[in-house]
Amino acid sequence: MKNIKYILPLLVISAFVACNDIEDVDLEAETEVAVEVPELTKGSVDFSTYVSLGNSLTAGFSDNALFKASQENSLPNILAKKFAMLGGGTFTQPLMNDNIGGLVLGGNLVINPQGDTLFMPRLVTTGGAPKDLADVIGPITPTTDFVLNNPTGPFNNIGVPGARSFHMIFQGYGNIVNFPAAANPYFIRMTGETPNASMLELAMAQNPTFFTLWAGNNDVLGYATSGGDGSSPITDKATFDFSISTLITSLTSGEAKGVVANIPYVTDIPHFTTVAYNALDPNDEENGADLVAQIPTLNMVYGALNQIFEVLDPSRVITFSTTEANGVVIYDETLPDLSAQITGVLSVSDTFSLFVQSLGLPESSVPLVATLMGNAYGQARQANENDLLVLPSSSIIGEVNNFSYQALLGFNLPPNLAAQFSVEGVSLPLIDKWVLLPSEQEEIRIATDDFNATIKAATDAAGLAFVDANALLTQLATTGIESGNLNLTSSLVTGGAFSLDGVHLTSRGYAMAANEFMKAIDVTYGTNFEASGNLVNIEDYPTNYSPALQ
Known part of the structure; x- marks a missing residue:
């Protein structure tokens, strides 16, 4: 059975010819030619139990926060809706309680040990530079207490903001007794009655038939966002290699298939390209x-x-x-x-x-x-x-x-x-x-290249699909990426791909990434998301969320 799409109008000659005058011929009538599009097929993949493992880019983090609307448009949730067309089962996420973002413990807003804003409410824009939500709408009260009101699993989306590669195999990373030194509040929300279970163990407990893995970004990102000041060092290569090997070996041990993405150059993202080195401008209207x-x-x-x-x-x-x-x-x-x-x-x-x-x-x-x-x-x-x-x-x-x-x-x-x-x-x-500094940028680039070589080798050895996220984000930073009527770029606020924190993607950016994951699955496993016209329309996804969204 084929799906039919009529896409090409052609002119045909109609009406009658009177008195043999060719001037009377009517060329206005139109018809369409049918182009056959194949039915969506699943190739060699069993999507019945899909599990996603990763960090903030998997969780749906956006605008410097994790919140319900961003989670609903997370990369794996977008994929899960497409997988459902081919027998994919229920996809459960550890949803936040609100669209404010931020975590609380005993009524107090949480700030992680490094003092950054990983657990803070979201950023918004009113047409200009990003602002804290509270600066736009007044006092806010996040309602997601990571001890008192955690959702019930198991969760198919095991994306934990802040997680490095080795955190994904670390037991106790979701145990409240280890907080704040060695536990992550986002993961504490997921572990339930098994507080010492690792992220990998929670994934394997579901006997996945298909998985996505996007790991390693934070192994270099923390060093970069801290300006290379040494407070968040790059993960050593031996630890990284062991973590990736353990993750892929375990995830494929039950013959599950999957797709793995590599690490972008963090220096391509607007967090590092928006503020000009020569920011002291005497011609600036304000200062x-x-x-x-x-x-x-x-x-x-x-x-x-x-x-x-x-x-x-x-x-x-x-x-x-x-x-x-x-x-x-x-x-x-x-x-x-x-x-x-x-x-x-x-x-x-x-x-x-x-x-x-x-x-x-x-x-x-x-x-x-x-x-x-x-x-x-x-x-x-x-x-x-x-x-x-x-x-x-x-x-x-x-x-x-x-x-x-x-x-x-x-x-x-x-x-x-x-x-x-x-x-x-x-x-x-x-x-x-x-x-x-240039020397710190070089450290990041060398580490990223080394880590990506590890990821690619392990992915190829396991016969998994591969997404070159590094090349994808470099393209965003240079020529941009066209999709339909849009051209996504890495410009902050206006580019459409990156959210207001300059690090994480917008919902539209996650939709773009989801298409790349489906294309990779097509190539490796014989599905035909792209050929059957079943990639997502990224124009259906927002770039920013209203400050009024609570």
């Missing part, structure tokens, strides 16, 4: 005038340092233009530390002494100020096009750093000077967590 007013003083302050830099390392010279966009001032750990040289030269400089006194400080404070400047600028330079600033840096550039401000007050600097020397990215170098 340009304030910057221009400060530039003479800034150039005078940095002028004292530049005399030293020009001798020791001219690449570190820091200057500000009143007409062109200026690179933010950053701390670069790879530079030789010139703190002692700066302190020594400034301490004996008559010109610097006059400068210090011009700030209203006594001459006796010259050694102190010289020491402070040596410590602050010993490894400083202006950012250039090779540096990547993380998305959250946009909220602190140009703001007074309170820690620095209080510290300078402790050295008896007047409040106005303490503030003047504590402006993030202007007079105070941005610390490592806000910037991915």
Whole structure:
């Protein structure tokens, strides 16, 4: 049996010819030619028990949060609806209680041990830059308590935001007694009466006939989003290799078939490409005038340092233009530390002494100020096009750093000077967590390539389908991806593929990814989702959710 689609109109000659005048022939009538489309077939796949294993990209995380609407449009849930057409069974997800996002414990909002926003309410947009939901609609109260009101499993979607490869085989990762040091609240919601079961064990307990596995992103992502500051190191290769081998070997032990995706280059995503290295723009309508007013003083302050830099390392010279966009001032750990040289030269400089006194400080404070400047600028330079600033840096550039401000007050600097020397990215170098240096980008790229080689080898050895998510997201960041009337790109807010956190996909982006998974299944297992016209229409999926959605 074939499905018939009429897609090609053709002109035919109709009406009658009178008096043999060819001018009377009517060419207006139309007909259509039938194009046969095959029925959807399942090839060699049994979709009856589908289990998805992964991290936030599997869970449906979007807009910096996990919430019901985003889960309902998660990658595996989109796939499960298509698999149901070929005998796929019920697909159960550990749904959140609301569309606010965020987790609570005993009524208190949870922040994970690293202090980031993985467990916070969602971001929204009102047409411009992303904002916290509470800033748009007022006070909010998340209702998902990960101890008091967890849903009942078993769950087919075992996607756990924040999970690294080795977390997926770690027993106790979902046990509340291990929180916060070694347990994940999202996984605590799933373990129920088996708190020590690993993610893999929960998957295998369902005897899956088909699975999807997208693991490894967080093994490099944590290092990247923390600016490579060392607080979240890249997983070592031996641990990663063992984890992937264990996952794939176990998932296929019951002859289940599946599809595996690799790790994108995190430096292709808008979290690292949205904030310009030269964000200090005198032509900026909002802050340009304030910057221009400060530039003479800034150039005078940095002028004292530049005399030293020009001798020791001219690449570190820091200057500000009143007409062109200026690179933010950053701390670069790879530079030789010139703190002692700066302190020594400034301490004996008559010109610097006059400068210090011009700030209203006594001459006796010259050694102190010289020491402070040596410590602050010993490894400083202006950012250039090779540096990547993380998305959250946009909220602190140009703001007074309170820690620095209080510290300078402790050295008896007047409040106005303490503030003047504590402006993030202007007079105070941005610390490592806000910037991915070229050397750190290279570390991430090498690790990603190594991890992807492991994933591909294990996938091929098991005869599984493969999705090159790395190539897919690189295409988004370069040419974009066309689908129907849309062209998805990696631009934040407007690109359509990436959600407001700059890391995770929108529902439309997950739909795009689902199509790639189905295409891979077609190639490996003989299904025909694409040929039968059963890929999803990504235009049916939203890019953003209304702030009013609760």
